[in-house]
Amino acid sequence: MAVTLKDVAIRAGVSRSAVSRAFTDGASVSAKMRKKVEKAAADLGYRPNALASSLTTGRTKLIGLVSNNFHNPIFLEVFDLFTRGLQDRGLRPLIMNLSDDQDPEKSVDMLKQYSVDAVVVASSTLSPSFAKTFRDANVPVVHCFGRNSSSPEVHVVGIDNVEAGRMAAREFVKRGYGRVAFMGGPQSATSTQDRFSGFSSEMAGHSGIAYSYSFAEQYSFEAGRREMQRLLESDPAEAYFCGDDVLSIGALSAINETGLRVPEDIGILGLNDMEMSRWENIDLTTIHQPIRQIINSSIELIVAMLDEPDRYPEARLFPCRIAERGTLRPVVDL
Amino acid sequence: MAVTLKDVAIRAGVSRSAVSRAFTDGASVSAKMRKKVEKAAADLGYRPNALASSLTTGRTKLIGLVSNNFHNPIFLEVFDLFTRGLQDRGLRPLIMNLSDDQDPEKSVDMLKQYSVDAVVVASSTLSPSFAKTFRDANVPVVHCFGRNSSSPEVHVVGIDNVEAGRMAAREFVKRGYGRVAFMGGPQSATSTQDRFSGFSSEMAGHSGIAYSYSFAEQYSFEAGRREMQRLLESDPAEAYFCGDDVLSIGALSAINETGLRVPEDIGILGLNDMEMSRWENIDLTTIHQPIRQIINSSIELIVAMLDEPDRYPEARLFPCRIAERGTLRPVVDL
DNA sequence: AAGCATTTTGCAACCGGTTGCAAAAATATT
């Protein structure tokens, strides 16, 4: 069917090895030979079979991209950056959608069967032990948006969630709120736990401010909306730090519905700063998570691990900053 | 490194072929043999190498998924449905991001090098000739969201865009608008052209209603917003049919900003019905495009083509329906 | 128990490439 190395070799009247070498840079081939082979290859429309060569080289240039966040708009940005970044480096993303909570173990098998060179786990809700499964299977892995543990077993790239929680608390303080709340994402997610820990530890230093907390079931508009509806039923706080932007938007929707006004009656602070949060009809004040840097760094790390699989695990954390928009009251002067 | 067929064969004390057959269903193996092999495989943690076997079987179970819409939230839904649907059938999506308008030709090479079994082109803005490139290269291809041509050369699954344009026009008529407009997506996209053609042909039958038209530069919030800002500068129409939901939301944002009210002062009709359009703080009246059905059908078609590569090309079109929400004035009684 | 049909197994070649090694060719040295 397709044109193979052998066909080219025959047409060029050379050995198969010669053809192979002509397509491998750095290989030992004379200019004359290369020319001859390239001519024959062009005539026949030959393309080397990447999978066949992977068999001997042990490199497929396939990178597994595992995620379970196919309902959060920010992940479109994440996929865009990952797929572009990988293909710019000659790597191919092989996507694994873990949305329906099928056995994560199976995904490890699956990706191993396709001999991916490495795996990126892009999720803040998958457990650290999941990423570890790949490492245990000797597959280089980076946990993007993962937890910064004191003794990380896999590479983590993301933000310091504890610090992000503190930052949220400090914002509330600066703006003079008296009763605030943490409305987190799924309680089982490490990101939620860490942010809450940062938030409450910072709050502990401000005894004048009361704070409460609750959790949404998942990172989705609907979950945010439902949770805020519930909160509004009884004595809501003055400002909420929501688990992420999509939850924030759900919360805003619930607030609008009651006729309460943002930021006058209730303040909302998100986290992520997805493109949509900038939209003028959303205009969400949020903690900016530098996903471009996080993803580029993840890719660089992946590339480095291809040559150095047993690289000592590290955590690469990027600082967040507040993206000031219209859902929190202004900072008050002292 | 990894456990191979040979290792299993040695441990089980059988031939390599026996092991291979034990892992191929429908192959000629005795129950006893299978048991023995499975035991050895389990002991060693053996997983067959999908790529190696593809070499002889000619099937990789890799499906190329090509798109250039990584900035339109509906594509997150599209990717979710595609990746889940494919992997539920034991197929693996290999993503190709054409966002930065790199040479599309290259993507064909790329996917051929990885011996994908078939390709899905998921885009309404890529030209029909692009999809055809795959067919010419003997790669089964389905153009999802493609144009329904009278003599289709590749399989197309989507909606009838001409009819969708007509439907939009009829909605405007039913609601008694006197001056309406078409605010399309990129003019070069076949979907835009077809919708406009349907829209204007239907309008031609209603001489009492004036209509105008314009086009946004791309399918994005910003482009929709800018275009609507421009339109609002001089004598806007009473209702706009926008190229898609994300353009509509951009338009809504521009309208809100001027203090005009929707749907009282200006009506907006979108197309797609992405999840977000249902959000209470957006609440967009839009033409529902049944993407779940479109994508499932695309996948079924792809699967069918694996066994029948030269299948006669067909167009599978799904009817749209209006999703009534809050951005058009109600239907008027006669 | 012998003879035949059927099932199961292993051999060996193959899929489309890569690569270590030694022979051949080209170039440099004296």
Place this chain on the structure above:
DNA sequence: AATATTTTTGCAACCGGTTGCAAAATGCTT
């Protein structure tokens, strides 16, 4: 011009599987 050195080339084995074919094993008849 003969020899030493370096570069280029082809041979053959290999990567991890699959598969047609024939031999071996099993099951069935009589």
